[in-house]
Amino acid sequence: MPADDTVPSPYREIARSEWARLAADMDQPLTEPEVVQLRGLGDRLDITEVREVYLPLSRLLSLYASATKNLGADTAAFLQEPDTTTPFVVGVAGSVAVGKSTIARLLRELMSRWPGTPRVELVTTDGFLFPNAELERRGLMERKGFPESYDRRALVRFLTEVKSGATEVRAPFYSHMRYDIVPDASVVVRRPDVVIVEGLNVLQPPPSPNDVAVSDLFDFSVYVDADTDHIARWFTDRFLALKVGAFANPTSYFNVFAHLSDDEAVETAMRYWNDINMPNLVENVLPTRHRATLVLQKDARHSVDRVLLRKL
Numbered sequence: 001m002p003a004d005d006t007v008p009s010p011y012r013e014i015a016r017s018e019w020a021r022l023a024a025d026m027d028q029p030l031t032e033p034e035v036v037q038l039r040g041l042g043d044r045l046d047i048t049e050v051r052e053v054y055l056p057l058s059r060l061l062s063l064y065a066s067a068t069k070n071l072g073a074d075t076a077a078f079l080q081e082p083d084t085t086t087p088f089v090v091g092v093a094g095s096v097a098v099g100k101s102t103i104a105r106l107l108r109e110l111m112s113r114w115p116g117t118p119r120v121e122l123v124t125t126d127g128f129l130f131p132n133a134e135l136e137r138r139g140l141m142e143r144k145g146f147p148e149s150y151d152r153r154a155l156v157r158f159l160t161e162v163k164s165g166a167t168e169v170r171a172p173f174y175s176h177m178r179y180d181i182v183p184d185a186s187v188v189v190r191r192p193d194v195v196i197v198e199g200l201n202v203l204q205p206p207p208s209p210n211d212v213a214v215s216d217l218f219d220f221s222v223y224v225d226a227d228t229d230h231i232a233r234w235f236t237d238r239f240l241a242l243k244v245g246a247f248a249n250p251t252s253y254f255n256v257f258a259h260l261s262d263d264e265a266v267e268t269a270m271r272y273w274n275d276i277n278m279p280n281l282v283e284n285v286l287p288t289r290h291r292a293t294l295v296l297q298k299d300a301r302h303s304v305d306r307v308l309l310r311k312l
Contacts, residue, residue, distance in 0.1 A: 007195070009311050011309060011310055012308070013306065014308070015306060016303075016304060016305045019052070020056075022056040022057045026056065027053065028050070029113040030047070030110070031241075032046070032047045035047055035106075038109065039106075040101055040102040042097065043099050044220060044301060049303060049304070054107065056112060057110075057222075057294070058107055058114065058208045060294075060309075061090060061107065061111055061117075061194075062111055062115075063114065064116045064220050065088035065117050065194055065219070066116040071114070072084075074164050076198060084165050087193060088117070088193065088194045089162065089216075089217060089218050089219050090196045091196075091203065091218040091221040092107070092198040092199075092202070092221075092224070093200065093292065094223055094224030094225065094275045095226070095228075095231050095255075095277070095286075097231055098231055099302060100198055102294070104122055105122065105199035108121075119193045119194070120196065120285065121192045122195075123158075123198075124198045125198065126174035126176070126199070127172040127174045128152075128158070128171070128199075129144065129151070129181065130150070130151055131181045133181045143280075145204075145280055146274075146280050152199065152207070156217070158171050159214065159217040160212075163217050168190050169189045169274050171186060171189065172185075173185035173186055173187055177252050180253070186190075200280070200285055201214075202215060202218075203215050203289075203292060223288070223292035223296070224296075225296065226297070228278065228282075230298070231300075232273050232278065235269060235277060236273070239257075239272075240265055240269070242257075243257055243258055292310075294309050
């Protein structure tokens with residue numbers, strides 16, 4: 001008999017149609033205008049995508065969160081101690097322009113509608129980038145977004161405090177308009193039921209065996225995946241949209257790009273993609289996909305066509 005070359009997978013592979021059936025008896029809590037407000041530039045998110053993909057995902061996450069909370073209470077009872085269960089932390093990872101920020105915002109809204117997870121906070125790792133002055137000092141401005149451009153220790157410290165049950169934890173605030181950390185501004189997290197952490201490199205392994213990985217502090221993680229050619233096109237489309245939108249603001253760091261022709265803008269976007277974002281994706285982001293609890297696979301239309309869920 002020929003040898004069986006099939007490699008067992010730790011993931012369940014679920015087709016879009018099969019995943020969508022899970023939402024058949026679930027009420028849609030969001031309206032079309034709310035969905036439009038949540039989606040980012042270039043995303044084609046609509047009410048159908050929310051109902052068929054993200055509504056069941058939010059329910060699954062809420063089940064995991066509730067089960068973890070119950071396990072914490074049972075453990076405390078076993079130890080004859082007060083229940084000090086800490087927030088359930090969800091990581092959302094993926095490339096620039098793949099839509100992870102929209103997904104994180106959407107999950108925050110959907111999970112807050114489920115019983116047991118009414119208080120959901122969202123923190124992005126942009127706030128843990130080193131300030132531009134420090135990046136300039138280290139010669140890293142052209143590598144902004146690469147792992148070394150983040151204050152990893154500060155991010156680990158923040159999540160450690162969250163998972164330790166601290167009453168209040170603060171994260172730095174990043175302005176996309178200023179393209180920099182805003183001094184004396186912060187995002188405050190006060191022991192919610194769920195904390196969603198969104199960023200490029202949140203599934204990175206630790207730099208050395210004795211270090212704590214950011215993902216060690218996650219209870220569940222999502223990786224948003226797509227073909228690199230599709231992401232490159234989405235990145236370019238988003239750059240063109242920003243050129244006539246946010247870049248046109250005179251206070252924007254990128255205002256210099258507002259006056260480019262469309263051809264010049266495409267050329268500039270592709271240079272950023274090929275020199276910075278694509279190498280970062282291939283070298284640092286994509287290799288972490290297998291570390292996720294769940295993978296959302298998008299097709300060329302920016303729509304999820306397959307879900308991979310790690311087996312328990």
